[in-house]
Amino acid sequence: MSSLRILLRSLVVAGLSAVLIAPASVARAEPTPAELTKQIEKSSTELERIVESYNKLNEDIKANQAAAAALQARIGPLQAQAERSRADVGILAVTAYKTGGLRTAQALLEPSGSATLPERLGTLDQLTRQRQQTIAGFTADQRRLIDQKTRLDATLAREAAQARQLRAGKKKIEADLDRLYQLRRQAYGRATEAPGSASSAGSPPAVSGSAGVAVRYAYGAVGKPYVYGADGPSGYDCSGLTLAAWRAAGKSLPHNAAMQWNVTARISRSSLKPGDLVFYSGLGHVALYVGGGQIIDAPSAGRNVNKRDMNIMSIAGYGRVR
Template structure:
């Protein structure tokens, strides 16, 4: 065997041996519990911001729907008024055509009679002229108002259509992100959601607080143990702003179903002024909770969890608000 063949044979044997003896690729390590917890917290925070953006869109659509209904209710009478004004102007045009406006004026002025009669005729002509001008002005104003209302309605309906498209896209994203979050929770805890709490009349545990704030606090206590449901405002599940809006709705006060919009609707107060029923807002206005006293809040934490009572320093606080 030639030396070249011997060398090639030796190299081949060495390569095969190295391949057989080389350790396999290391198995991908499973994420640690701490890593899973970190991912869950990060995903939960991000998802809550998306949900609150979705809630804001729903609130804006409700506002635009109401605005469109108001515009529609005004357009009908305006159309009728415009048609009446159009008929008046049309009648003036027909009369002017039949009688000849300038000739009729000259004839009235040249008609025999004294100065008093002439003044009377001039006054009558002036009155007729004002009446004609008023009818024409009414028609012009009615038409302008009608065009303005129809334009505003078109803009409102266009905005609604755009928001509806955004809402659909946001819902798809939430459902996708929610599936990923639930999978992380299954890896970490063996199930996607917390076990349903044993239902008791939690409202009985609420502190004795008078007035509307007391009603809101008792409602929140009654929601403890119910699941987080994105976009939910009760009675079977809630997201954070859904819980605070439902609690205050029970007390006869309307709050928008969105943390940022609630921040804009309440009176801002200091930490030292907090009393049960006030709202606690968190960094980025992506989360809101109901203060129930003794440094505690009740909130709907995040997807997969249940409504609970806990210390209010659960994350950096943006500010505090009192429902007016």
């Protein structure tokens, strides 16, 4: 074989080898820190939507439990009332059996005695009406009791179905958290941000009233970790932080960003004051406005509560706690 042929064959083999090896090399390439950051941001956004759905479901379950407890409290007296009606009917039945309905009527209608015939007929009519009212009352109470029990059973069935969804949602969130923490380990060498310091946010502004209490609470939470479903004091998710801040000021908010949107008054950006809530696109995230174009929020899994510019993403609107 000539030297030229050997050289050509070598070049072909080398070229083919390069083609075969190159894709494998690309497939094995590790994502860059910038690519990992994008993945983390995408996963965080998706996870926060799931977390807020989890929070809403939890709020619904609490509402159902309260309704069930109120219903149970009403059933007790109805049961007692039904038992009294049943006892009254039983007494009437025994009395009628012992005296005999006919003999009682005859005694009332006999001419002897001081009562006049109309009076005796009125007494008989009154006894009859009383008996009918007692039986009617028992029947009505029984119907009400059955209706209340039916409603309670339906409430409890919904609650059981919601609890199953909650457990399934919790497992999905935990799996997503594990993946997110692994991404953070790859990008930053640790699963979560190092614990921060509240002093890094500076001093809270001088705000009076309940809004001032909420703002000071939020400043005190800076540096604490994001914990899904948590409303303090050691960790928070986004709606848990706004809930806790306003709870400290004596106001009640549900633990869900979309539900907080529904219970707050709509205001314009130009009307924003410290203590107002800033809601983001899709109502999947909420933050507390602290003035100067700044918010304090619980960002996402693996990160800490912090103070930052309010324009972190597209804003859906603003709310004022009533």
